[in-house]
Amino acid sequence: MNVHRLQAEGISVALDLSVGHVADLAIEAGGRNIRPLHRAPWIDRQDLPEGLPAGVVRLSGDFLCAPFSRSDVEAAPLHGWPANSAWDPVSDEAISGGRRAAFRLQHKVMGATVEKTLILRDGHPFLYQEHSFTGGSGAISVAHHPITEMRAGGRLAFSPKRLAATPPDATEPDPARGSHLLAYPARSTDPTRFPAASGGEVDLTNFSASRRHEDFVTLVEADHGGMGWTAVARKAEADVVLVLKNPSELPVTMLWISNGGRLYAPWNGRAGVLGIEDGRTAIGHAASLGDNWLRREGVETAFALGGHVAFRQIVGALPLEGGQPPVSTTPSEGRLRLAFADGSSRDTAFDDAFLRIAKRT
Numbered sequence: 001m002n003v004h005r006l007q008a009e010g011i012s013v014a015l016d017l018s019v020g021h022v023a024d025l026a027i028e029a030g031g032r033n034i035r036p037l038h039r040a041p042w043i044d045r046q047d048l049p050e051g052l053p054a055g056v057v058r059l060s061g062d063f064l065c066a067p068f069s070r071s072d073v074e075a076a077p078l079h080g081w082p083a084n085s086a087w088d089p090v091s092d093e094a095i096s097g098g099r100r101a102a103f104r105l106q107h108k109v110m111g112a113t114v115e116k117t118l119i120l121r122d123g124h125p126f127l128y129q130e131h132s133f134t135g136g137s138g139a140i141s142v143a144h145h146p147i148t149e150m151r152a153g154g155r156l157a158f159s160p161k162r163l164a165a166t167p168p169d170a171t172e173p174d175p176a177r178g179s180h181l182l183a184y185p186a187r188s189t190d191p192t193r194f195p196a197a198s199g200g201e202v203d204l205t206n207f208s209a210s211r212r213h214e215d216f217v218t219l220v221e222a223d224h225g226g227m228g229w230t231a232v233a234r235k236a237e238a239d240v241v242l243v244l245k246n247p248s249e250l251p252v253t254m255l256w257i258s259n260g261g262r263l264y265a266p267w268n269g270r271a272g273v274l275g276i277e278d279g280r281t282a283i284g285h286a287a288s289l290g291d292n293w294l295r296r297e298g299v300e301t302a303f304a305l306g307g308h309v310a311f312r313q314i315v316g317a318l319p320l321e322g323g324q325p326p327v328s329t330t331p332s333e334g335r336l337r338l339a340f341a342d343g344s345s346r347d348t349a350f351d352d353a354f355l356r357i358a359k360r361t
Contacts, residue, residue: 001016001018001023001044002016002017002018003015003016003017003023004017004089004092004101004103006092006099006101006118006120007099007120008097008098008099008120008121008122008124009122009123010027010028010029010122010123010124010125011025011026011027011028011120011121011124011125011126011127012024012025012026012120013025013026013118013120013127015087015101015103015116015118016058016060017086017087017088017089017103018054018058018085018086019054019055019058019063019083019084019085019086020063020064020082020083020085020086020087020103020105020116021055021058021059021060021061021062021063021083022037022060022061022062022063022127022146023039023060023061024037024039024060024061025037025061025062025127025315025316027125027316027317029125029317029318029319030318030319032319034125034237034239034317034318034319036148036239036241036315036316036317037060037061037062037146037147037148037315038060038061038147038148038149038273039059039060039061040056040058040059040060040266041270042057042266043057043058043059043060045266048265048266049265049266052266053077053078053079053083053084054077054084054085055077055078055079055083055084056078056266059147060147061146061147062127062129062144062145062146062147062315063079063082063083063144063145064080064082064083064114064116064131064142064143064144064145065079065080065082065083065142065143065144065145065277065279065281066079066080066081066082066083066109066114066131066133066140066141066142067079067080067140067141067142067281067284067285067288068080068141068142068143068254068277068279068281068283068284068285068288069281069283069284069285070283070284070285070286070287071285072284072285072286073110073138073285073286073289074109074110074285076107076109079145080109080285081105081107081109081114082105082107082109082114082116082131083145085105085106085107086105086106087103087104087105087106087116088103088104088106089101089102089103090102090103090104090115095119097121097122098119098120098121098122098124099119099120100117100118100119100120101117101118102115102116102117102118103115103116103117103118104116108136109133109136109140110136110137110138110139110140110305111135111136111137111138111305112133112134112135112136112140112305113133113134113135113136114131114132114133115131115132115134116129116130116131117129117130117131117132119354121349121351123349124316124348124349124350124351125316125317125318125348125349126242126244126314126315126316126350126351127314127315127316128312128314128351128354129144129312129313129314129315130310130311130312131310131311131312132308132309132310133303133305133308133309133310134307134308135305135306135307136305136306137305137306138289138304138305139288139289139302139303139304139305140285140302140303140305141279141280141281141282141284141285141288141289141301141302141303142250142279142280142281142302142303142311143250143254143277143278143279143280143281144243144245144250144277144278144279144313144315145275145277146243146275146276146277146315147256147273147274147275147276148232148234148241148273148274148276149272149273149274150207150209150232150234150235150236150237150272150274151209151234151236151237151272152209152235152236153206153207153208153209153210153235153236153272154207154232154233154234154235154323155205155206155207155232155233155235155323155324155325156204156205156206156207156230156231156232156233156325157205157230157231157233157325157326157327158191158205158219158229158230158231158253159221159222159224159226159227159228159229159230159247159329160221160222160224161191161219161220161221161222161253162189162220162221162222162223162297163187163188163189163219163220163297164187164188164189164191164194164204164217164218164219164220165185165186165187165188165217165218165220165293166182166183166184166185166186166187166215166216166217166218167184167185167216167218167283168184168185169184170184170197171184171214171215171216171261172213172214172261172262176263177262177263177264178214178261178262178263178264179212179213179214179261180197180213180214180215180261181196181197181202181211181213181215181257181261182194182195182196182197182202182213182215182217183195183196183197184197188201191203191204191205191219192204192205194217204217204255207232207257207259207274208259209235209271209272211259211260212259212260212261212269212271213257213259213260213261214257214258214259214260214261214262215255215257215259215261216254216255216256216257217254217255217257218252218253218254218255218294219252219253219254219255220251220252220294220297220299221247221251221252221253224247226357227244227245227246227247227329227331227355227357228244228245228246228247228250228253228278229242229243229244229245229329230242230243230253230276230278231325231326231329231338232274232276232325233320233322233323233324233325234323235323238319238320238321238323239317239318239319239320240317240318240320240325240326240338241276241315241316241317242314242315242316242317242318242329243276243278243313243314243315244313244314244315244329244355245278245312245313245314245355246311246312246355246356246357248357249280249311249312250278250279250280250311250313251280251299251300252278252279252280252281252294252299253276253277253278253279254275254277254278254279255274255275255276255277256273256274256275256277257274257275258270258271258273258274258275259271259272259273259274260272278313280300280301280302280303280311281301281302282294282295282301287301288301288302289301289302312354312355312356314354314355318338318346318348320346324340324341324342326338326339326340326346327339327340327341331350331352332352333352334349334350334351334352335347335348335349335350335352336348336349336350336352
């Protein structure tokens with residue numbers, strides 16, 4: 001595997017240059033190494049089904065989707081060339097209190113040059129990422145695709161969301177191939193009370209180890225003016241995974257719940273995987289550029305190309321006993337505070353300027 005490794009005090013990351021996926025993220029905290037991101041167990045196996053996209057064959061960690069889902073405007077594999085083809089290192093340099101590396105996609109996307117920047121800071125339990133598009137024409141939908149894994153389930157919490165919605169078609173409608181738990185299409189303004197396929201309601205904040213299902217649901221950020229965040233308190237791993245964004249750049253968070261509901265290869269019923277996919281997208285490139293349901297809700301689903309466009313995201317983790325996620329996350333100068341329902345709080349080092357969230361007056 002062609003890997004580029006980056007390290008700062010207490011944290012390291014490895015990028016799989018063949019597809020641009022984060023192959024490993026290791027955080028030293030609480031006297032142990034935390035690895036918040038999932039890596040598919042079938043990587044490097046020789047008996048995979050023919051015709052799988054490279055991004056599925058080497059599925060791991062986090063990666064850029066451009067476009068998200070179907071590439072039905074410009075020919076490319078699922079999730080586009082950034083998730084399925086080679087990246088070249090451009091630079092790797094020390095910065096004040098950390099390290100920064102930049103990479104360039106060998107393919108153009110809609111005629112645009114695509115670059116990835118990874119930043120690690122000493123003592124920060126976070127990977128800071130920026131992606132940019134320079135030149136090109138038309139518009140591109142985008143999403144990050146961080147994936148975590150829970151051996152015994154966990155609990156989720158989010159920044160305020162306006163609504164949650166499933167697409168028209170179920171993820172696995174054929175019971176011979178898999179199963180789904182949520183109703184399609186459906187929506188709810190309360191993520192703890194989402195319509196179930198069999199009637200009743202499902203709590204989207206509860207990732208249960210006992211249920212087997214494959215589902216996909218989009219959460220639309222509320223207009224709260226602050227940082228967008230998802231927290232996943234993993235029970236067996238005794239930690240909390242954090243995915244942070246600027247909602248003006250990435251206004252939706254899509255949950256890919258792959259919890260044993262795909263019976264066919266290469267998934268083969270494997271459970272416990274959750275994608276936390278912050279994006280500016282509908283499902284598919286053409287849909288993102290057209291009159292889709294998110295646009296009718298006033299949500300942007302693509303970036304216009306032609307100049308220079310950049311967006312940022314942060315992923316990391318902290319030790320956490322008890323299995324309950326924070327109820328709020330508050331950035332301040334050089335710190336991030338997690339507040340919990342029992343009145344306790346936890347502070348950690350954090351680059352509060354990175355996401356470029358303008359304060360409202």
